[in-house]
Amino acid sequence: MATIVLTALGTAIGGPLGGAIGGMIGNSFDHAVLFKPKGVEGRRLTEVQVQTSTxxxxxxxxxxxMRVAGTVIWATDLKETRHRSGGGKGRPRVTSYSYSASFAVALSARAVRSVRRIWADGNLLRGxxxxxxxxxxxxxxxGGGEDQAVDPLIAAAEGVGLTPGHRGIAYAVFEDLALADYGNRIPSLTFEVEADEGAVSVAGLAAELSGGMLTGEGLGSLGGMAASGADVGDALAPLVEAFGLALVADDGGLRLRASGTEGGAAVGGGGLCRSVNGRTLEGFEQSGGAADGVPVALSVRYYDAERDYQAGVQRIGRPGPGRLEQGMDLPAVLTGEEAxxxxxRKMGMAWTGRATMTLRCGWDALRHAPGDVVTVDGVPGLWRIExxxxxxxxxxxxxxxVPGAGAAMPAGASSGAVVRQADRPHGPTTLMLADLPPIRDGLVTAPVVVAAASGGEGWRGAALFAIGATGEASPVGRTAGRAVMGRLDAALPEGSATLIDAVHAVQVTLLAADMELNGADEAALALGRNLCLVGRELIQFSHAVQTGEASFRLEGLRRGLFGTEWAMAxxxxxxxxxxxxxxxxxxxxxxxxxxxEMGGAVRIAAVGVGDSEPGEASLTVTGEAVVPPSPVHLTARADGAGGWTIGWTRRSRNGWRWTSGTDVSLxxxxxxxxxxxxxGADELRRVVTDRPFWTYDAAAVAEDMGSAGERAVEVRQIGSHALGRAARLVLAG
Incomplete structure (x- = not known):
């Protein structure tokens, strides 16, 4: 016996359709694909938007x-951060605490292309x-690729050997998400995931879910779908139910087929069997169901792109007797009109489908396939072979x-109103670039160009882009946290790089009133606290006095740090x-x-949360990190014979602390x-030496005696990557 079944409303593939497949191709496909032992039940429409960690x-x-909530698969404990504010102009100092968390959320058991908007507790988290x-x-x-590596944050917390790559699973990782806006807890998140570019075909979806065992043509397309369930049949059941798909078997294997509404060949008449082997058969049987067995209203619940991919409902009613209402969940993206x-269409099928018929025909009826819509001799209407x-x-x-062709619903379905959080900017972004000398321990081999960004109190960060010579922008990551920055209110006079400057002060107005600067003791200064960049000079301060809402006077200055004494003037x-x-x-x-690149230009743009225009900063790279600092203790001693001995002490960019009492490393x-x-401005001699001294002998002095202008000597260290800054000493006026 061979049986092919067209599924009815509310029937999963694991039911009559699955039984038909098992009867057609045997237990191998039956047990391997459609009827695996029942496992965890998949989530349907509403459950996809409820975040779990089960x-x-x-x-x-x-x-x-699609818009999905996902499943939290990893999280850290809350991280506590202490903030101090106030303390100026008679205001008390306030210590507050903020909390953040790092966690990972699984989104799809299939690779995705990108994540666009993200909502937290219904509010827009990411624009x-x-x-x-x-x-x-x-x-x-x-993205869920089969070769994706482990996440570095999870690996650092759990250990590389204990951290799975979650290959085949698309998931998102948040590092230190601030929780103040969500009651200091991880909020319920939903993600707008783009798994495919554009609409997806139903045939392609079925083929992928079945491992290529199911094919089809002309089944239409969907804006999106969340497929889940205990087996392949369970995953495809919503589509089969919603669109009345038929499963047929032919020489090419199993395929899904869209049921038509146009009448094809006629069945009946002389083709009906009256007897078999001398036994009389009833070749024609017809029956009809009661009207009150058809629902008086039918609702389709779906995902609506016009409602930011939230759940929508479209409801159709009918006149006449009955009290039953029926709903259908379709975890797919439709427009309100399509739903x-x-x-x-489902209501029309249910109402017209009360009439059923059974025909017993000769062998020529094998030319009719399940899903065909035919006419029956002597019986009005169109009939579908189930x-x-x-x-x-x-x-x-x-x-x-089935209903006759040509009927159509009047247009005008609405998706309804949706309350959206406005995606507004949080203030302009201010960007600074700095070409820094090495301020950390260790030797660098390339210039160090850093970016710092900030804004008003509501500023949350910005995306960074490198602007090329032709104006093209290339993404180069995001800014770090909100930096404390501002502008000088008065020019800072030149000071000493060898003494604590207790005479001069830095007077600065910060970018926002909630920013603050605090003093530091000697131990904190030794650890690098209160290091600031003023123009091109690196300075530390030990005292900070608030002089206005966002203004400070910084005192106890350590000037010209890390070889930047050249910038004091x-x-x-x-x-x-x-x-x-x-x-x-x-x-x-x-x-x-x-x-x-040394001598090259760096131009960076920052696009913050809703910036109307990008903030830009640029600089010419001088390579302070690879330029040797100028020598110190430059001296000239007369040799008693009319010449001079020039000496100096080198410094090293490989270390700024004199800890051993010996020379610093080279x-x-x-x-x-x-x-x-x-x-004057004329160069008399240029000498290269590998020792920290040089003799300007009497003969050379006599030879140069006729030159006019101030006689001076400049010494630079020749570095591995650049020529160092000069130390200068005047020999004679």
Missing amino acids: YGSQIPKLFGT VAGDFKTEVGAFRLH RSLAA EREWEAMAVRLALRR IHEVGEDFLLLEEDRLVEPLAAYGGVP GEDREEYELRLLA
């Missing part, structure tokens, strides 16, 4: 574009431009009446001030494999110096 809960396969409304340290999407038409069975030497056809009103905190700085080029691949003897 062990063993099923993760759906996403197609197209369509990729900007976060709440501070987050980092956000990473693992209403679907509900109307079953075809070889039974007692006759072909039994089970038919159900070039300060001016309005120049940049930046508090250097390592967690507030990023290296936008180095972090993505780029290396700033920091370059060789020790070499360039010495220039000048008379």
Whole structure:
């Protein structure tokens, strides 16, 4: 016996359709694909938008574009951060605490292309431009590829050997998401996931879910779908039910087929069997169901793109007797018009389908396939073949009446109103770039260009872009946390790089009133606290006095740190001030494999949360990190014979602490110096030596005696990557 069944409303593939497949192709396909032992039940429409963290809960396969909550698969304990504010102009000092968390959310058991908007407790967390409304340290999407590596944050917390790559699972990782806006707890999140570009075909969806065992043509397409269930039949059941798909078997294997509404060949008449082997058969049987067995209203629940992919409902009613109402969940993306038409079609099928018919025909009826819409001789209307069975030497056809062609619902279905949170900017972004000397221990081999960004109190971060010579913008990551920055209110006079400057002070107005600067003791200063960049000079301060709402006077200055004494004489009103905190700085080029070139231009743009225009900053790379600092203790001693002995002490960019009492490490691949003897602006001599001294003998002095102008000597260390800054000494006027 061979049976093919067309599924009815509310029937899963694991029911009559699954039984038909088992009868056609045997237990191998039956047990391997459609009828595996029942496991965890998949989530349907409403459950996809409720975030869970239940062990063993099923993760759906996403197609197209969907909005899903996902499943929390990993999380850290809450991280506590203490903040101090106030304390100036008679205000008490306030210590507050904030909390953040790092966690991972599984989104799809199938690879995805991207994540666009994200909502937290129904409020917009991430905008369509990729900007976060709440501070987050980092956000990473693992697309679900079969070769994806472990997440570095999870691996650092759990151990590389204990951290799975979650291959085949698309998941998102949040680092240090600020929780103040959500009651200091991880909020319930929903994600707008783009798993495929554009709409997805139903045939392609079925083929992927069945491992290529089911094919089809002309089945239409969907904007998106979340497929889940205990087996393949369970996953495909909503589509089969919603669109009245038929499963047929032919030489090419199993395929899904869309049921038509146009009448094809005629059945009946002389083709009906009257007897078999001398036994009389009833070749024609017809029956009809009661009207009150058809629901008086039918609702389709679906995902509506016009409602930000939230659940929508379209409802169709009918006149006449009955009290039953029926609903259908379709975990797919439709328009309101499509959902209403679907509900109307299902209602029409249910009403017309009360009439059924059974025909017993000769062998020529085998040419009719399940799903065919036919006419029956002597019977009005169109009929769809639901079953075809070889039974007692006759072909039994089970038919159900379908609505006639040409009927259409009037247009005008509405998706309804939706309350959306406005995706507004949180204020302009201010960006600063700095070419820094090495302020950390260790030797660097390339210039260090860092970016710091900030804004008003509501500023949450920005995306960074490197602007090329032709104006093209390339993404280079995101900013770090909100930096403390501002502008100088008065020019800072030149001071001493060897003494604590107790005479001068830095007067600065910060970018926002909620920013603050605090003093530090000697132990904190030794650890690098209160290091700031004022113009191009690096300075530390030990005292901070608030002079206005956002203004401070910084005292107890340590000037010209890390070899920046050359910049002490070039300060001016309005120049940049930046508090250097390592967690507030990023290296936008180095972090993505780029290396700033000496003498080259770096131009970076920052696009913050809703910035109407990007903030930009640019600089010419001088390579302070690879330029040797100028020598110190430059001396000239007369040798008694009319000449001079020039001596100096080198410094090293490989270490700024004198801890052992011996010379600091060299920091370059060789020790070499360039010495220039000048008379005014004219160069008299240029000498290269590998020792920290040089003899300007009497003969050379006599030879140069006729030159006019101030006689001076400049000494630079020749570095591995650049020529160092000069130390200058005047020999004679």
